[in-house]
Amino acid sequence: MxxxxxxxxxxxxxxxxxxxxxxxxxxxxxxxxPNWRSPSEVPGISVLREIRKTGIELPSERTNQVLPLKIGGHNWVGQDLLPIEGDKPATVLLRPQADPKDKPYVDWSDLNGFFSWQQDPVGILTVNIPDTDANHTITARWFIARDPQDTKVVHHPQRVVVAQWYGFKTGGHYAMRQWFWRDLQAQLKGDRVPWLAVCLRLPIDPNITLDATEDVVTELIQVIQGSIGMMLQSEA
Missing domain, CATH: 1.20.5 (Single alpha-helices involved in coiled-coils or other helix-helix interfaces)
Incomplete structure (x- = not known):
């Protein structure tokens, strides 16, 4: 034996x-x-470059301002997301992929430094995207932060709920390794996975808990990712 x-x-x-x-x-x-030194062209790169100038496509009643920003040495764009009814206006910050060599990096740390956030523990929020296949979901970082007074972008202290993820054509995830894995699989088939970093900021009242924001944050994520998905699909 x-x-x-x-x-x-x-x-x-x-x-x-x-x-x-x-x-x-x-x-x-x-x-x-995959050839990381000279990667193949990214489908939808022209759309991503346009987003960096004009933001994502939203109904005219939901947005009224787009502002270019420099965060962590990268080009971002900030876009207002107006409330449907009584909610406070939100802001979505976007860093679209700039070229075929551009990869997700320390975007969440860059944002934390830019806003000088005092941050609560991070939770995970999973959101299904309507009108897509069942596996099209967003897995976002989700937390409450405090904007300190007199920073370069915030002129009074406030509490905000924040959701962050990397948006793809078919869903998204907060962890950059998820993009690397998807892009690796795509490159083996001669394709690429376009991406953009997304950060949603929504001011909230002092007594609001993180769980109490789930419904409104979910609705906003669906609006944002729905636009991203449609814009990238149009260039597929």
């Missing part, structure tokens, strides 16, 4: 070695690893 077990382990080891040898051969031949 011991001899049989040793033989089996030897066979498994041989298979593993052969598999690693094959994988190494593919890597050296350049047929497995």
């Amino acid at each position: 011991m001899a049989s077990g040793a033989k089996t382990r030897s066979q498994i080891l041989i298979v593993v070695i052969l598999g690693l040898s094959l994988l190494l051969g593919l890597v050296l031949a350049g047929s497995f690893v």
Whole structure:
């Protein structure tokens, strides 16, 4: 029995070695690893560049101002998102992919430094996007922060609820590794995954809890991501 077990382990080891040898051969031949130094063109890159100038497409009654911003050395755009009824106006901040080599990086840290936030613990909010397949969802970072007084963009202290994610053509996720994995799979098929960093800011009253903002934040995420998805799909 011991001899049989040793033989089996030897066979498994041989298979593993052969598999690693094959994988190494593919890597050296350049047929497995995507070309990160000279990546292929990104579908929808023209749309992303336009978003950086004009923001995302929203109904005229939902937006009235688009403002270019420099955050963490990157070009962002800030866009008002007006309330439907009694809610306070929100702001959506967007960093669209600039070129085929541009990748998600430390965008959430850049925003935290830009606003000098005093931040509560971060939760995770999952939002289904209407009128899409069941797997089109947003998984966002979600938290309450406090804007300190007299920063370069905020002139009075206030509490805000914040939601952050990387938007794709078919959903989105707050973790940049999710984009890397999707883009890796796409490059193996000769394609790319366009992206943009999204940060939603909504002022809230002092006594509002994070859970109490879920409905309004969900509705705003659906509006924002719905526009992103349609704009990127138009260039597919």
